[in-house]
Amino acid sequence: MESWNQTSTDAVRAHAPSTVNRRIDAHVESCVRYMAEQGDRAEMSRYLDKLEHEWDVHRTLVVGVPAVALAGLLLSRKANSGWRVFGGVALALLLQHGLTGFGPLSALVRAMGVRSRREIDLEKFAIKALRGDFERIPSDGGPLARANAALVAAQS
Structure with missing residues (x-):
């Protein structure tokens, strides 16, 4: 599949190791390809609902770090x-993430497979394109061509 996620201004993605980015991209590609092969609009809608509830790196840190800090205070x-x-160190690392958009905790969460909001949105738009929500995706060609067109359209 041609490269579709190269021009990212996402700080989380920009600071993550390329192996992590490739692993996440491969997961997105396989999911979009699967949806293109199935062509089931109802299944696409269910999957989109799941993506709507997926936590991104930022939300994971904003909820997780204060929970760790509170536990530290209680203990x-x-x-x-x-x-x-x-707890204080955890909060300082959260502050770093807030100021720079990335930090050691971001790298840890990212390595666990948590995606940035932009990456989740790219997958959502690709699935919506396959579902027929946009006119830019050609109906001719095989599932792989449609999946690739959907990923490229989602990026733009």
């Missing part, structure tokens, strides 16, 4: 104050 009341430092 420091019963144990030593080292837990308080643990």
Whole structure:
């Protein structure tokens, strides 16, 4: 399949290792290809609903880090104050992510397969294009050609 996700201004993607980006891109390509082969609009709609509820890197960190910090505060009341430092470090790393758009915690979450909002949206638009929501996707050609056209259209 031709390259479709190369011109990204996504800070999470720009700072992630290329192996992680390729793994995530391959997953997106296989899902879009599967949907193109099936051609089932109802299944596409169900999958789009699933994508609507998928957490991105930012949301994962915004919820996860304060939870870790709160747990650190609660544990420091019963144990030593080292837990308080643990929570403080987690919050400092969240601050770094907020200021720069990327950080060590982002890399960790990204390595676990959590995608950026832009990547999730690209897949959603590609599936919507396959479903027929847009006119730019040709109906002729095989599933692979339609999947590739949908991914390219979603990028633009």
